[in-house]
Amino acid sequence: MTPVNTLLAKELRSYFVSPVVYVVGAVFLLIVGLLAYIYIVFTGVQAIQIMQVQGQSQVNLNDLVFRNLFSSLRFVLLIVLPILTMRLFAEEKKLRTFEFLMTSPISLNEIVAGKFVSVFLLFLGLLGLTGLIPLTLALFSDFDWYPVLTGYLGLVLLGALFIAVGGLASALTENQIVAAFVSFGLLLFFWLLAGVGSLLGDTPAGQVISYLSFMEHYDHLVRGLVDTRDLVYFVSALTLMLFLTHRVVDSTRWK
Amino acid sequence: MIDVQQITKRYGQHTAIDRVTFSLAKGEVLAFLGPNGAGKTTTMRILTCFMPATEGRATVAGYDCLEQPLEVKRRIGYLPETPPVYQELTVGEYLRFVGRLRGLTGATLTSAMSREIERLGLGSVQHRLIGNLSRGYRQRVGLAQALIHDPPILILDEPTVGLDPKQIIEIRELIKSLAGSHSVILSTHILPEATAVCQRVVIISGGRIVAEDTPDRLSTRLRHSEKVALTLTRPAGDTEARLRQVDGVLHVHANGPTGHFLLESQLGKDIREEIARLAVTSNWGLVELKLISMTLEDVFLKLTRHEEGLPHGSEQAASPALTMESGKEGASA
Numbered sequence: 055m056t057p058v059n060t061l062l063a064k065e066l067r068s069y070f071v072s073p074v075v076y077v078v079g080a081v082f083l084l085i086v087g088l089l090a091y092i093y094i095v096f097t098g099v100q101a102i103q104i105m106q107v108q109g110q111s112q113v114n115l116n117d118l119v120f121r122n123l124f125s126s127l128r129f130v131l132l133i134v135l136p137i138l139t140m141r142l143f144a145e146e147k148k149l150r151t152f153e154f155l156m157t158s159p160i161s162l163n164e165i166v167a168g169k170f171v172s173v174f175l176l177f178l179g180l181l182g183l184t185g186l187i188p189l190t191l192a193l194f195s196d197f198d199w200y201p202v203l204t205g206y207l208g209l210v211l212l213g214a215l216f217i218a219v220g221g222l223a224s225a226l227t228e229n230q231i232v233a234a235f236v237s238f239g240l241l242l243f244f245w246l247l248a249g250v251g252s253l254l255g256d257t258p259a260g261q262v263i264s265y266l267s268f269m270e271h272y273d274h275l276v277r278g279l280v281d282t283r284d285l286v287y288f289v290s291a292l293t294l295m296l297f298l299t300h301r302v303v304d305s306t307r308w309k
Numbered sequence: 310m311i312d313v314q315q316i317t318k319r320y321g322q323h324t325a326i327d328r329v330t331f332s333l334a335k336g337e338v339l340a341f342l343g344p345n346g347a348g349k350t351t352t353m354r355i356l357t358c359f360m361p362a363t364e365g366r367a368t369v370a371g372y373d374c375l376e377q378p379l380e381v382k383r384r385i386g387y388l389p390e391t392p393p394v395y396q397e398l399t400v401g402e403y404l405r406f407v408g409r410l411r412g413l414t415g416a417t418l419t420s421a422m423s424r425e426i427e428r429l430g431l432g433s434v435q436h437r438l439i440g441n442l443s444r445g446y447r448q449r450v451g452l453a454q455a456l457i458h459d460p461p462i463l464i465l466d467e468p469t470v471g472l473d474p475k476q477i478i479e480i481r482e483l484i485k486s487l488a489g490s491h492s493v494i495l496s497t498h499i500l501p502e503a504t505a506v507c508q509r510v511v512i513i514s515g516g517r518i519v520a521e522d523t524p525d526r527l528s529t530r531l532r533h534s535e536k537v538a539l540t541l542t543r544p545a546g547d548t549e550a551r552l553r554q555v556d557g558v559l560h561v562h563a564n565g566p567t568g569h570f571l572l573e574s575q576l577g578k579d580i581r582e583e584i585a586r587l588a589v590t591s592n593w594g595l596v597e598l599k600l601i602s603m604t605l606e607d608v609f610l611k612l613t614r615h616e617e618g619l620p621h622g623s624e625q626a627a628s629p630a631l632t633m634e635s636g637k638e639g640a641s642a
Contacts, residue, residue, distance in 0.1 A: 060409040064395075071397045154393030154454070157357040158410050159382040307360045 057160035058168045065172035074137070079180055082134045089126050090187045093119045115197035116278075120188070124205040124276040128269075131209070131216055132245070136237035138176060139220025140230040142169045143303060147228035156307060166300050170221055177213045181206070201278030208275030211288040215268060216241060218295035225302040244268055310335050310462055310492040311356065316365030318351050325351040326516040328365070335461075336489045340503035340524075341496035343513040349496035350390060352513070353464050356494070357387045369462060383411070386460040388468055392451025396440030400431055400450055403439055404457055411458035425453040428483065444471040452480065463487065465495040469502060481506050536601040537581060539570040542594030551591070555583050568594075571601075 055063070069075040097118040104113065146152040155165060188202050216237075223236035244267050251264030264270050268291070271284035311333035318325045326348035333339050341349045355362045356369060358378035366373065372380040395403055404425065408418045426432055429449040434442060439450060448471050455463060468484070469477045484506050487493055497503055503510045504524040512520040541548065544567065552561045552570065557578040562571040574580040581598055588595040 055409050055414070057410055057412075060406060064398075064406045067402070068395065068397050149394075149396065150389065150391040151393040151395060153354070153359055153389045154387075157359050157382055157385070157387050157389075158407075159379050159412065160410060161379065 056164075057158075058164040061160065061165065061168035062172050062175075065169060066175065069138075069172070069176060074141075075176060078134055078137050082130065082180055083183055085130050086123075086127065086184050086187070089130075090119070090123055093122045094191070115191065115195055116201050119191070120197070120202050120205060121276055123187070124208065125273075127209060128212065128245075128272065131213055132238065132241050135173075135177065135213060135216040136220045136223070136234045136241070138173050139217055139237065140224055140233040142173065142221050143225040143299075144228050144230045144233045147306070148230070152306075162300055162304055166221070166296055166303065170217060170296060170299075173217045173221070174214055177217060178210070181209060181213065198278075201276070204278050204280055205276045207280070208272045211275070211285075211292075212268060212272050215288060215292050215295065218292050218299065222295050222299045222302065225299050225306070310337075310370055311494070312368045313352075313356070314366045316352070316355060316362040316367055318348075318355060318360070319363045324516055326355075326513075329513070329516075329518055330365075331511055331518065331521065333462075333492050333494060335492055337509060338484065338488045338493040338495070338507045340507035340510045341494060341513055342498070342500065342503045342510055343496075344498055347513045348516040349513060350466055351516075353387070353389075353466050353494070353496060357385055357464055358382055383458075384461050386455035386458065386463045388451045388455040388463075388465045390466045390470075392447045393454065394439045394447055394450050396438065399438055400426075400435045400442075400453075403450065404453055407454045408457050413458060421457050421459065425457050428456070429453045430479075445473060445476055448472055449476070449480075452483075461491060463491055463493045463495075465493065467497055468495055469497070469499075477502075535574050535579070537572040537574060537584065538597065538599045538601055539572060539584060539588070539595075540597035541568045541570070541588060542596055544568050544570075544593055545591065548591075548593060551587065552584065555580060555587060557583070 097113055097115065100118065101113045143152070146155060156162075160168075185206075188197075188199075191197065192199075219240050220233070220237040223240065224230070224233040226236060227233050246267075247263050248267035248269035251260050251262075251267060251270075254260030254263060265287070268287070271287045274281055274284050311331075313329060313331050315328045315330050316326065317328055329348070329352060331339075341352065343349050351360075354360045355367055355374065358374045358381050361375055366375075368374065369381045370384045372384075374381050395406075398406065401422070404422050405418065408421055413421055426435055429452055431446070431449060431453060434446055439447060442450070448468070452465070452468060455465065465484070469480050472480060481502065484493060484495065488508070495506070508523060510520075510522060510524050511518055539552075549561050549563060549570070552558060552572060557575045557580045558572055559575060560573040562573075563569070572580065572584065579600075581600065585595060585598055588598075
């Protein structure tokens, strides 16, 4: 095994022997299931009302269930992912294993990559379990799979970005609570930038600020629009966050 | 194996180590001796490429710590002050993880693991979570971690801290057994440990090397760095001057109350007989003449307590530094 695979395996093992991943995973799946249930029941009620008025009903599950669900999931990820990422570097520093890792024959790139990928795989696993929702719905109804899949692509990219931000926050401190709150703060800040951007409207400043927020890019994917601009945004933001994490981890050695 | 040239580490205004120079030969065991905060850990962190030096150059096994850190890291086994263990893993899992991280695989890994488990007596705890182990066991797991890839160089930061006396002896025996095949640097603030285990001792204080020698030579020197306490009831005005003229006497200090003198003599020279004869023939009323030999502890405390007046710690200055403190045993250098 290469050093990065070794680290990745160890990180995953650490997650699965601690209760955090089970608790966070259970809560995540519960909330997602509950949200899906609410939107589906709500859609059903609407369908019955429409049927009473018009005699027939054709509701759009894509609009009424999936778009709502994907929009809500942003917020769920904002809460859940910082809890998973807060330990990444903070715990190593607190328990004094950081020095061990940094004096092992593994490069800093590999450390940052191994840690990022471990949480990302965990997240993909949780996201994979939510796939039961569209699969179950597909048994009873017809909907367009394309926007559902782009929505999932959006979730994957958004999750990766959130994990990278969480990793950066964790590299900044040795206190896990602080790390979680710093990542909440950063993510909310970028969330709210979208609001500032729309306040400024169609001015150049407004456009730049809106572009900086992940909201607009994610919305496009949820609506089924796959635009290179949005993909470039996610990839470059992710790269920047991982780069900053690398720099921050490197600089802690100098202090 | 290790060559350190004039390394300095500054944290802002604070200088943690100042122009430290030393080297370590293959198979040698060297002790870094000094009080807490002397710069031992900082030096070790530079050698293990954890942090870069502000100035100076450190090479380990021929590789520069700044330029080829990965090559250096592959050849070093490092035990930091706090054993770097993951509490959520079992001892076996942890050692397997460390071994893989250092490039061991398959049968090599398995045999390395069983060798270290055997060597450090971890057999009974290998399936237990490290988080549930006592301090002593964690320290041993930390040592196993440093040894698992059989590195040519071992850097151990206070390896016997937290162990009980029996374990301390075991670990010292282990380190001794590594000498010859491995080069070892260990830091300690316990003097007997340095003398028991190491072939060479570097005394570091306030970030500077203040002495460097073999423990044998250090203690030999100390035995010979004689001081004689002399008490007279009727000292004359010229007593001090006449004492100074005795062959072999280097310094005479009027020590405390009248009639008390502290004489410093050349190495290997017993001046007591001559002094006694002089005191008696001069009728000074000799009541006490006592040899005061300095223990290693005395010198260590002296070296590390009064660092202000010391020569700055390059290697050249290091040996005479042993005899500093107003140059009492100046002849030794």
